[in-house]
Amino acid sequence: MALADLSVELDTDSGVFAADRLDRGTRILLDHAPTPPQSGDILDLGCGYGPISVAVASRSHHAQVWAVDVNNRALGLTRDNAARVGLTNITATRPEEVPDEVRFAAIYSNPPIHIGKAALHDVLLRWLPRLDADGAAYLVVQKNLGSDSLTKWLTEQGYPTERLTSQVGYRILQVRRTSTGV
Numbered sequence: 053m054a055l056a057d058l059s060v061e062l063d064t065d066s067g068v069f070a071a072d073r074l075d076r077g078t079r080i081l082l083d084h085a086p087t088p089p090q091s092g093d094i095l096d097l098g099c100g101y102g103p104i105s106v107a108v109a110s111r112s113h114h115a116q117v118w119a120v121d122v123n124n125r126a127l128g129l130t131r132d133n134a135a136r137v138g139l140t141n142i143t144a145t146r147p148e149e150v151p152d153e154v155r156f157a158a159i160y161s162n163p164p165i166h167i168g169k170a171a172l173h174d175v176l177l178r179w180l181p182r183l184d185a186d187g188a189a190y191l192v193v194q195k196n197l198g199s200d201s202l203t204k205w206l207t208e209q210g211y212p213t214e215r216l217t218s219q220v221g222y223r224i225l226q227v228r229r230t231s232t233g234v
């Protein structure tokens with residue numbers, strides 16, 4: 053993975069998203085999303101082999117990054133990649149293993165659009181209420197995979213969402229938590 057501020061070799065594997073190279077949407081997120089908070093807990097929702105976690109944890113050494121995925125192979129790769137890069141501030145775990153009391157200063161995600169709209173909505177409504185009051189989520193979504201309707205839906209749910217940038221068919225959405233969240 054070669055970014056402007058970070059160049060590291062990461063292991064991937066077949067059966068895990070973007071096994072052959074850094075996904076274009078993930079690269080756009082990592083190139084254009086704001087610098088992560090320098091402390092607190094940060095969520096990488098749907099970590100895959102861990103490129104977002106590794107970049108965020110490298111950029112915020114004093115933050116604790118929670119890398120969650122439902123794919124155990126992905127979690128194993130994320131753990132291996134964190135160790136390979138020498139990062140100790142990543143916890144790769146299944147969603148249900150994240151302690152209930154953990155709240156997130158930020159969420160970064162290339163979300164699992166492929167699971168379908170209803171399931172995606174459930175996943176987002178599971179995690180967005182756990183943002184700190186002044187926290188934000190940064191999601192990269194392809195325009196032709198519904199980024200604009202997702203923006204509208206999130207805003208209707210009480211999470212004001214705006215397009216931070218648009219790059220070659222991908223949008224980075226910034227999702228804010230409001231006092232109406234749980």
Ligand SMILES: C[S@@+](CC[C@H](N)C(=O)[O-])C[C@H]1O[C@@H](n2cnc3c(N)ncnc32)[C@H](O)[C@@H]1O
Binds near residue numbers: 069103164
């Ligand atoms: C688009 S991929 C992104 C992977 C990685 N973050 C990247 O950028 O290469 C989405 C990931 O979400 C995971 N996923 C699917 N359903 C999930 C769920 N309910 N909770 C957490 N992760 C999920 C998939 O296994 C997949 O690894």
